[in-house]
Amino acid sequence: MLSKIITEENVKQAYALIEDSENVVIISHVGPDGDAVGSTLGMYHFLKGLEKQATVVLPNEFPQYLNWMPDSDTIVIAEDNLDATVQLLKHADLLIMIDFNELGRVNGLKPLIEVSNVPKILIDHHPFPADIADVVISHPELSSASELVFRLICRMGFAQKISKECAECIYTGMMTDTGGFTYNSNQSEIYVIIAELLRKGVDKDLIYKKINFSHSEDRMRLMGYCLYEKMKIYPEYRTAVIGLSEDELNRFAAQTGDTEGIVNLPFSIKGIVFSAFFREDKKRKKIKISFRSQGDFPANRVASEYFNGGGHLNAAGGDTKLSLSETLQQFVDVLPEYKELLSKVEL
Template sequence: MNKEDIKATKSLLSTPQKIVIIPHKNPDGDAIGSTLGLWYYLKSIDQDAVVIAPNNFPKFLKWMPGQEEIVIFEDDKERAQKYITDASLIFTLDFNHLSRVGFMQESLEAAEGTFIMIDHHQAPSDYAKVTYSDVSMSSTCEMVYNFIEAIDSTSKITSDIANCLYTGIMTDTGSFKYSSTTSRTHRVVADLIDKGAENIAIHNKVFDTNSPSRLHILGCALKNMVILEDYHTAYITLSQEELDQNNFKKGDTEGIVNYGLTLDNIIFAVIFIENKDEGIIKISFRSQGDFSVNEFARAHFEGGGHDNAAGGKSDLSLPETTTKFIGLLDSYKDKLKG
């Protein structure tokens, strides 16, 4: 954060505020971890704060401290809307465009509160009075740690905050293997462990509590994997029928796209997931090295994210989407040489 943003934020928090903290739709570990971590901090300085998520989040995050206090907009719209209407200060975390909250977008656009954005994705929009945006950061959770350090002191980080922030950093760095993991990231994580983050327990709760349906879907996904050796690319498809046959639950497909990158000589991995309720194909892109999936997603699939991790969507059918995708690869062949 720059000096002006720090000064403005301190001024805003110097008096009691009604605060709403919002993650993106389909929140992941970084979104839930950062919002809850910030929520605990704001409560500790006697602010009236609430976390409102657009929709529910995966079961493997349901253990997190404070998660039971999150208001789910789609399940409790009237209550959530009142919080947003009454809010004097609105934090948006782990996203940088209001379209990322889905059906909450209209409510936020009509809100009269002052916005503060904390996010590490590319191309932030300009809706916030204070914008703390840094694409070099491993995670929004690392940024929340920096935020607390900048406006106050990391001595305010309790074990609950530490557990929340550690979870988001761990999940958004792929257990510390992505290129966004820096020496600073490790120093932050070390301090969080010193402050009470139960790192081994967190890893077990996130990664070692699979349901049978999750493993069955993983098996189906790996069976469907297509390897395009000429393009150093692997992609996976999951149809709505396959999800339904395996009793799909929210979060069951989390991380499956990364399996493509475990193959030798693969630098581009994609998963296409059919969602008939929304009438779209949801797409996750991952890469290694210099190939920017952020640019690819923005150019062709109405998405974006980071250079090595991004998302997108398609309004075409699943077969039409994969055909379109394969047809695009030839123009990227030189960039996909590795």
């Protein structure tokens, strides 16, 4: 039995909106990851089971290691299909936004959502959700939005309606947002849910292989290059830094998603508390930043205080408009400010 963490009021409101809807557009964040794609496709399969029209719209391309997910080929990529996206939002009678907490996270979809006057539901696990929906179901204590989608479906009384396809999507989101249940994954109810998903027919070992054993040789060599050539360790700050220029990314023919996970590699080293990954994006004229931390060191605080971003305690992101070397310098310059906090973290 799962505890009822979603309020009765939220469940009722969400159910009323879903019941009244016929054309639902489901949206997640830019740089879609396993949880973004898993939670939205999970919701999509659930709504299909209720005989609703549903479409997942993502701001930009999702990584190829997710393209085995059931009906992922129906996902509309807004960046590449602007006209179709405009039409979809125009004809939608309900928007369900999942796995993000403010419209700055959806790039080009932002103005389309802002002008839409249909009801909106937000389902998210990032702290401090903005006031962007009629129903806000926000639970930062959960490790994935996919888990929240599962809980909402069950609370609305449709546990029986969860298909194998829906279960596979939800499982994928739960697995990827916890690094294969290696962080943010000590809540026992996660495993109650997994047991339920397995009963629905999910092959969890196969999903692990599909996600993790599906990369290119180039990507593997890029990882090797990062570790051998690029990783800098600052032992006095228990911090690791990796920065990649676009030329370096091109050298390894890096595809969408190829740099994902690189930020976690330095945690293999004993004592590392904070890991930062910087990637040059010339097209968008910025440096994209990923922060990861261990224990109670607030990666999201560094992101929000200095790098135009935010996120979770242990996983955050941001960007700068500086050059790569200036950004790396800025990072090294602010580290002393966090030295005491970093030194206190117990691993």
